[in-house]
Amino acid sequence: MKIALCSSFVPFVNGGYRNIVEWLETMLLEAGHEVERIYLPEADSPDILFRQMAAFRFVDLDAADRIICFRPQSHLIRHPHKIVWFIHHLRAFYDLWDNPDYRGFPDDARHRGIRTALRAADTAALREARRVFSNSRVVSQRLATYNGIDSEPLFPPVLRPERFRFRGMNDEIVCICRLEHHKRQHLLVEALKYCQSDVRLRLCGLSAGTGYSAAVAQWAHDWGVSDRLTIDERWISEDEKAELLADCLAAAYLPLDEDSYGYPTIEAAHAGKPVLTASDAGGVLEFVTDGTNGLVADPDARSVAQAMDRLFEHREATRQLGEAAAARIGEMNIAWPHVLERLLA
Amino acid sequence: MKVLVVNNMAPFVRGGAEALAEHLIRNLEIAGHQAELLRVPFQWEPATRIPSQMLMARALELQNVDHVIALKFPAYLIQHPRKTLWLVHQYRQAYDLYDAGQTNLPPGQTGADIRQLIRNADDECFRDARRIFAISDVTQQRLARYNGVHADILRAPINDPERFTGGEPQGYIFAGGRINGAKRQCLLVEALADAAKEVRLIVGGPPDTANDARQLEETVERLGLRDRVRLDLRYLERHEYANYINGALAVASLPFDEESFSYVAMEAATAGKALLSTTDSGGVLGLAKDGETGWVAEPTAEALAAAMSAAYVDLARTRALGVSAKNLWESHQINWQATVAALMS
Numbered sequence: 032m033k034i035a036l037c038s039s040f041v042p043f044v045n046g047g048y049r050n051i052v053e054w055l056e057t058m059l060l061e062a063g064h065e066v067e068r069i070y071l072p073e074a075d076s077p078d079i080l081f082r083q084m085a086a087f088r089f090v091d092l093d094a095a096d097r098i099i100c101f102r103p104q105s106h107l108i109r110h111p112h113k114i115v116w117f118i119h120h121l122r123a124f125y126d127l128w129d130n131p132d133y134r135g136f137p138d139d140a141r142h143r144g145i146r147t148a149l150r151a152a153d154t155a156a157l158r159e160a161r162r163v164f165s166n167s168r169v170v171s172q173r174l175a176t177y178n179g180i181d182s183e184p185l186f187p188p189v190l191r192p193e194r195f196r197f198r199g200m201n202d203e204i205v206c207i208c209r210l211e212h213h214k215r216q217h218l219l220v221e222a223l224k225y226c227q228s229d230v231r232l233r234l235c236g237l238s239a240g241t242g243y244s245a246a247v248a249q250w251a252h253d254w255g256v257s258d259r260l261t262i263d264e265r266w267i268s269e270d271e272k273a274e275l276l277a278d279c280l281a282a283a284y285l286p287l288d289e290d291s292y293g294y295p296t297i298e299a300a301h302a303g304k305p306v307l308t309a310s311d312a313g314g315v316l317e318f319v320t321d322g323t324n325g326l327v328a329d330p331d332a333r334s335v336a337q338a339m340d341r342l343f344e345h346r347e348a349t350r351q352l353g354e355a356a357a358a359r360i361g362e363m364n365i366a367w368p369h370v371l372e373r374l375l376a
Numbered sequence: 377m378k379v380l381v382v383n384n385m386a387p388f389v390r391g392g393a394e395a396l397a398e399h400l401i402r403n404l405e406i407a408g409h410q411a412e413l414l415r416v417p418f419q420w421e422p423a424t425r426i427p428s429q430m431l432m433a434r435a436l437e438l439q440n441v442d443h444v445i446a447l448k449f450p451a452y453l454i455q456h457p458r459k460t461l462w463l464v465h466q467y468r469q470a471y472d473l474y475d476a477g478q479t480n481l482p483p484g485q486t487g488a489d490i491r492q493l494i495r496n497a498d499d500e501c502f503r504d505a506r507r508i509f510a511i512s513d514v515t516q517q518r519l520a521r522y523n524g525v526h527a528d529i530l531r532a533p534i535n536d537p538e539r540f541t542g543g544e545p546q547g548y549i550f551a552g553g554r555i556n557g558a559k560r561q562c563l564l565v566e567a568l569a570d571a572a573k574e575v576r577l578i579v580g581g582p583p584d585t586a587n588d589a590r591q592l593e594e595t596v597e598r599l600g601l602r603d604r605v606r607l608d609l610r611y612l613e614r615h616e617y618a619n620y621i622n623g624a625l626a627v628a629s630l631p632f633d634e635e636s637f638s639y640v641a642m643e644a645a646t647a648g649k650a651l652l653s654t655t656d657s658g659g660v661l662g663l664a665k666d667g668e669t670g671w672v673a674e675p676t677a678e679a680l681a682a683a684m685s686a687a688y689v690d691l692a693r694t695r696a697l698g699v700s701a702k703n704l705w706e707s708h709q710i711n712w713q714a715t716v717a718a719l720m721s
Contacts, residue, residue: 033388042412042441043378067387069417074439082435089432091419094387239440 033065035095037105039073044239045266046209047294048102054190058367073104075121077136077145099374107156114374115160117170119290124149125177154178167291167314185373186365189298197303198277200346203231204339205275206283208295210236210244215285217247218335223256225336230343233261276302281342281349283307284315292318300360305352307338324355378410382446382454385415393447393464399535403712416451423481427493445719453501460507460719462530463515470494471522499523512635533712534639539618540646548576549684550624552617553640555583555609558632562595569599570681574688580608580620621647625694626687628652634659645705650697652683669701
């Protein structure tokens with residue numbers, strides 16, 4: 032089958048939003064399909080939003096037998112056999128509208144007008160699709176609430192999960208994801224201040240700007256925790272990631288109200304390591320249950336510190352949480368054969 | 377600098393410019409830049425959809441990009457304050473092919489309007505570009521003639537010059553590259569029948585069609601040349617191709633009215649091999665000079681037979697012609713380092 036994978040991108044910014052597309056591409060190619068990957072740029076500023084949405088409408092992919100659309104606004108692309116694997120809305124116009132920090136523009140008549148028009152356009156484009164999948168229950172709920180669209184959660188697996196394995200448990204909690212404010216590495220760094228144990232922390236990831244990573248380093252210095260902290264500010268290779276996860280104590284992933292469980296969560300689980308997250312982390316909580324296959328702290332430094340100490344001090348319990356996390360992957364059917372079967376049905 | 381290379385893509389069809397874009401990216405990275413590729417989908421059929429696809433390219437918004445290098449229509453219409461064009465070609469069906477009556481634009485006013493639209497958009501784009509380079513003389517001349525724009529010529533460098541080290545001649549003339557009527561490998565075989573008995577020929581490369589291969593095989597049979605010709609009609613791995621070049625006494629390249637120097641001639645000159653070409657081979661004659669770097673014959677079997685025989689008469693002279701070819705090629709300074717420097721200037 033000729034399959035076009037369509038998504039939007041910000042040049043030079045990596046992240047899970049590319050992995051879901053490129054890993055699916057690899058799996059489809061291995062299954063013998065012809066695959067074309069189309070990334071079109073998209074900037075979220077309200078004033079230029081509709082011009083860009085028009086551009087997506089003009090994309091001609093009639094040469095494909097079906098298209099699969101991911102990041103917004105790629106679902107606007109027209110095709111007689113359109114499948115959408117929806118990973119998030121333009122959230123400032125949806126669930127984050129009431130959060131002025133993330134909205135970034137005033138709640139006035141003009142922007143409410145843009146919001147109404149955007150939601151109508153999204154709903155119309157999603158109705159064109161043969162099937163709509165989401166990457167989590169919370170995203171499916173949003174599609175139902177805001178767009179009146181039924182969707183099936185289809186949990187994205189990682190590529191070649193057998194790369195991840197358990198080798199041992201050292202004293203380090205690792206956090207491997209983009210270094211950004213909404214991923215809240217600063218909570219972990221601040222928590223070190225309150226930790227009673229000798230637990231260590233490692234942050235690996237890259238920032239789109241320079242502000243946040245510099246601030247985290249400065250706080251670490253100010254709080255006097257630099258000796259228990261390693262910041263590796265780069266996009267580490269998949270091999271390096273597998274090595275770190277094989278040996279670490281546990282993983283941490285505390286995004287604010289994330290759309291899905293996030294690759295960091297299941298990468299850790301494949302390595303038999305539990306994830307420490309926060310009670311407001313959104314989709315991560317679809318995977319992690321506190322005290323069963325990970326720990327869920329309150330989103331404040333003291334609570335996070337307690338959880339870090341607990342992982343360090345009760346190593347056998349930590350080991351068991353990790354084993355339960357690995358088992359959770361099967362329970363949720365996070366696997367490529369299932370994904371391919373659903374997307375190609 | 378963050379450099380975005382912008383190219384077209386015809387979904388599920390791989391074109392020559394795609395390899396060029398990939399090598400450009402690799403060499404931008406070697407020069408210390410961050411480089412990424414944006415492939416803008418383009419279907420030129422039906423032609424009535426060309427305007428909406430032009431609009432699409434214009435409406436896309438680039439963020440987090442310092443410099444753009446755009447290669448083809450309509451991808452190069454994308455807006456960016458710092459955009460350099462490296463024109464492979466324009467949309468020829470609105471220019472020289474339109475004049476020649478070989479356009480896919482619809483007849484009558486509709487076609488004339490689309491043509492005018494393309495020209496207006498091109499004119500505006502060329503006016504706003506930071507710099508414009510043409511990949512060949514023909515592209516440069518077309519641009520001057522139709523759009524009144526001067527472009528410096530920046531030819532595509534060869535991608536793996538380190539392979540073409542030269543070597544002891546093994547007594548054969550090599551004709552490499554794609555096999556088809558315009559490249560005239562058949563004529564070379566016919567000439568061999570009239571050439572001196574010691575002349576040997578190797579033809580190596582992928583036939584465009586089964587008919588191209590059959591025609592060549594039948595000519596060899598008909599003239600009874602099986603013991604003097606080796607036909608290696610398939611896609612050659614780069615090392616296989618380089619071995620043929622490096623072991624040749626001379627290298628033949630006689631395409632009809634070629635736009636560029638042709639990769640075969642450039643690679644042969646890099647290896648210090650004398651060149652054999654014909655008076656109507658266009659761009660190849662920039663490197664193949666009769667009596668200086670090789671032989672330029674009339675495009676007849678008789679004249680080519682004399683040239684092929686001459687290569688075997690005085691091996692020291694043939695070798696000297698090869699050295700001259702190498703010197704002439706190197707005097708053009710066509711390499712990736714200089715190319716990247718020009719495109720970033």
